[in-house]
Amino acid sequence: MPKKLAAVILAAGQGTRMKSQLPKVLHPVAGRPMLSHVVKTAGTLGALPIVPVIGHGAEQVRQVLAEEPVTFALQEEQLGTGHALLCAEDSLKGFTGDLLLLCGDVPLLRETTLRELLQHHQKTAASVTILTAQMQDPTGYGRIIRGENGVERIVEEKDASRSERQVDEINTGIYVFRAPEAFEFLRGLDNSNAQGEYYLTDIVAAARKAGERIEALLIDTAAEAMGINDRVQLAEAGALMRQRINEGHQRAGVTLVDPATTYIEPDVVIGSDSLLHPNVHLRGKTTIGSGCEIEPGVVVTDCSIADQVHLKPGSVLSESSLGDACAVGPMAHLRPGTVLNGNNKIGNFVETKKAVFGEKSQASHLTYIGDASLGKNVNIGCGTITCNYDGVNKHQTTIGDDVFVGSDTQFVAPVTIGRGSLIGAGSTITKDVPEDALAITRAEQKNVAGWAIRNRQKLQKQKK
Ligand code: UD1
Ligand code: MG
Numbered sequence: 141m142p143k144k145l146a147a148v149i150l151a152a153g154q155g156t157r158m159k160s161q162l163p164k165v166l167h168p169v170a171g172r173p174m175l176s177h178v179v180k181t182a183g184t185l186g187a188l189p190i191v192p193v194i195g196h197g198a199e200q201v202r203q204v205l206a207e208e209p210v211t212f213a214l215q216e217e218q219l220g221t222g223h224a225l226l227c228a229e230d231s232l233k234g235f236t237g238d239l240l241l242l243c244g245d246v247p248l249l250r251e252t253t254l255r256e257l258l259q260h261h262q263k264t265a266a267s268v269t270i271l272t273a274q275m276q277d278p279t280g281y282g283r284i285i286r287g288e289n290g291v292e293r294i295v296e297e298k299d300a301s302r303s304e305r306q307v308d309e310i311n312t313g314i315y316v317f318r319a320p321e322a323f324e325f326l327r328g329l330d331n332s333n334a335q336g337e338y339y340l341t342d343i344v345a346a347a348r349k350a351g352e353r354i355e356a357l358l359i360d361t362a363a364e365a366m367g368i369n370d371r372v373q374l375a376e377a378g379a380l381m382r383q384r385i386n387e388g389h390q391r392a393g394v395t396l397v398d399p400a401t402t403y404i405e406p407d408v409v410i411g412s413d414s415l416l417h418p419n420v421h422l423r424g425k426t427t428i429g430s431g432c433e434i435e436p437g438v439v440v441t442d443c444s445i446a447d448q449v450h451l452k453p454g455s456v457l458s459e460s461s462l463g464d465a466c467a468v469g470p471m472a473h474l475r476p477g478t479v480l481n482g483n484n485k486i487g488n489f490v491e492t493k494k495a496v497f498g499e500k501s502q503a504s505h506l507t508y509i510g511d512a513s514l515g516k517n518v519n520i521g522c523g524t525i526t527c528n529y530d531g532v533n534k535h536q537t538t539i540g541d542d543v544f545v546g547s548d549t550q551f552v553a554p555v556t557i558g559r560g561s562l563i564g565a566g567s568t569i570t571k572d573v574p575e576d577a578l579a580i581t582r583a584e585q586k587n588v589a590g591w592a593i594r595n596r597q598k599l600q601k602q603k604k
Contacts (some may be wrong), residue, residue: 143262144237146319147187148228149178151244152195152215157370163197165244166204167374170381171405171423174368175201177247177381179208180406184251185258187240191231193224220337221313226326232319238262239319241340245368246313248380253364254314260357261316267352268322268344270294271314273362281310282341284356291354294341298334309358311341312365325350381406411447429464438469446482460492463499481516498541510534512551515541515559523548540575 155164165175175192182190190208194201195215202212215227225241232239238258242249253271261269270291272284282294283304294311295304325346331338348354359365368374385406386399393412396402401418404410408422411430421439422428429447434440438451441458445451449462452469460474463482468474472486477494480486484497487504495509498516503509505522511534512526518539526537527550537551540559549563552570557563561573564580573579 144235145185145187145240145258146232146235146237147182147185147190147240147242148213148225148232149175149182149190149192149242149244150221150224150313151175151192151201152198152218152224152227153245154196154218155245155369158374159371163201164368166197166201167368169247169368169374169378170385170403172407173204174247174377175244176205176208177406178242178244178249179205179210181249181251181254182240182242183209185240185254189231189235191228192244193227195224220331220335221340222326222329222338222342225340226323226338229320229323235319237319239317239322241313241315241317243313243367246365247368248364248366248377248384249314250364253359257314257316257357260355264353264355266316266355267318267347267350269316269355269357270344271312271359271365272309272356273312273359273365274308275310275362276308278305278308278310282313283307284309284311286356291344291356292348293345296333296335296339296341309356312359313367314365315340317343435469443474475510509537511553512537512539514539515543517542518545519543520545521547521549521565525550527552 151165158164158167166173169177179190189211191211191213193213193215195218198214211231213228213231215224238261257269257271275281280297282296283300284291284307285293285295285304322343325343328346329338329342333339344354363380366373366377368377382403385404386396386402389404389410390396394410395415397416398418402416403421405423407425409427411428413430414428414432416434417436419436420434423440424442426440426443428445429449431447432445432449434451435453437454439456443457443459444461446462446464448465450467454471455469457474459476460478462480465482466480466484468486469488471488473491475491475493478492479496481497481499483500485502485504489505490503490507493510495512497514498518500516501514501518503520507520507524508526510526511528524545528534528537535553537553538556540557542560543557545563546565548566550568552568555569556572558573558575558577560576562578563569564578564582567579567581569579
C-alpha cells in the first residue's frame with residue numbers, strides 16, 4: 141500500500157518584483173493562475189489534504205481557487221518559509237505520512253518528477269528529501285552543502301561564504317518531509333540569519349543533528365523548477381508551459397503549423413487530424429473534434445466544436461456549440477448561446493447570440509441574429525437583422541424550416557415566421573408570417589419616364 145500523502149503549497153509571499161496589484165500566485169501561466177497549476181499537480185499525485193498557505197492577498201486567492209479541492213491555511217505575517225509551513229500544522233492534525241512541500245510560484249514542475257522524488261524518499265526512508273538542480277548561474281538560490289556523509293545543510297545566498305557561493309547545486313524549494321515529525325524540527329528553529337526570517341531550509345541541519353537521514357534528488361531538467369519572481373520569468377514560464385501543451389497535442393495527432401504562435405490552454409481537448417494555423421487561441425474548457433481546420437487569428441473560448449468544422453480567419457467564438465461540418469467566418473462573431481446543429485454556414489461579418497440554427501441553415505453575410513431559433517434549411521439573406529431589444533427587454537424571433545429570408549430584412553421581435561415562407565428583400569417584419577406565405581413590406585416601385593433629364597436641366601439653369 142502506498143504511503144499517505146499530503147501537500148503544502150507556500151503561497152503567502154507578496155511577490156514584490158511582479159509590481160502588481162494581483163497576488164503573484166494568481167498571475168496566469170497559459171491562461172491558468174500559477175497556483176492552480178500547482179494545486180492540479182498535487183491533485184494528480186493523490187495528495188490529501190492540499191494546503192495552500194496564503195497571506196498576501198489571501199481573500200483574492202480564496203475567491204479564485206474557490207472551486208479547487210483545497211484547505212487554506214493563513215499566514216498573517218510573512219516571517220519566512222519555515223514559519224509558513226508551521227502555519228499549515230493545524231490543517232494537518234492527525235496526518236501521518238509523506239508531506240510534500242511545493243511552492244505556489246513554481247508552476248512547471250511535472251507530476252513524473254514529483255513521483256520520482258516521493259519514491260526516492262520512501263526507498264531511502266529519509267527524514268527529508270530535497271529536490272535539487274544544477275544551475276549555471278546559481279545566484280539567489282539556497283546552496284546544497286554536502287559533506288562526507290551526504291547533505292549537511294542548505295545555506296541561503298545571503299548567509300553563504302565565498303566558497304559556499306561557488307556551489308552550483310541549488311535548493312529548488314521543493315521537499316518531502318515526514319509528518320508530523322517535521323513540525324517538531326520547525327518549532328526548534330530561530331531567525332538568527334541575514335534576513336531575520338524563519339528559514340524552512342534550516343530544518344535540514346536540525347534533522348541531521350538529530351541523526352536523521354537527509355537525501356537530495358537532482359532534477360534532470362532545471363527549467364522545470366524555475367520559480368517566477370518577475371514578469372520576464374512569467375513570460376518564460378508561459379512559453380515553456382505552452383510548448384509542453386502543444387507537444388502533447390502534436391503527439392496525439394494534431395497538426396500545428398507554427399507551435400510558437402499557437403496558444404492552447406491546459407483544459408482544451410482536440411481530436412486527431414485537426415489542423416491549427418498560426419496565431420490561433422483556444423481557451424477555457426474548449427473541445428475541438430477531429431478533422432477540423434482553424435485558420436489564423438481565430439479565438440475560441442469555452443466552446444464545444446464537433447468534427448470537420450472549418451473556422452476561417454479572424455473569427456471569435458465563445459460559449460457556443462457547433463455540430464459537424466460547420467463553416468464559420470472569416471471574421472464572424474459567435475457569442476454565448478449560439479448553437480449550430482450541423483452543416484451550417486456562417487459567413488463574414490455575421491454576429492450571433494443566443495441563436496439556435498437547425499441543420500443546414502445559413503447566414504452568409506453581414507447579419508445579426510440574436511435571441512432567435514431557426515429551423516432547418518433556412519437561408520438568411522445578406523444584411524438581415526433581428527431587432528431583439530426594445531431598450532428594456534429582449535424578444536425572441538422564431539423561424540420555421542425552409543424559410544428564405546431576402547436581403548436587408550429586419551425582424552422586429554417578438555415574431556414567428558411559418559415554415560416554407562419567403563420574406564421579400566428589404567422588408568421590416570413586425571407581424572407573424574403564416575406557413576408558405578410571401579411577406580413583403582416594401583412600397584411599390586414607381587418609374588417616372590424622363591424625370592432625370594428634366595431634373596438635370598433644372599439644376600444647370602439654377603447654376604447659371
Ligand atoms: C527559497 C529557499 C531557497 C531556495 C528558493 C527556491 C528558504 C529560506 N529559501 O528562497 O533555499 O533556493 O526558495 O526558489 O526557504 N513564502 C511564504 N511565507 C513567507 C515567506 C515565503 O508563504 O513568510 C512563500 C513565497 O510566497 C514563495 C515561497 O514561500 O512561494 C518561497 O519564498 P521566497 O521568499 O521566494 O524564498 P526564496 O528567497 O526564493
Ligand atoms: Mg523565491
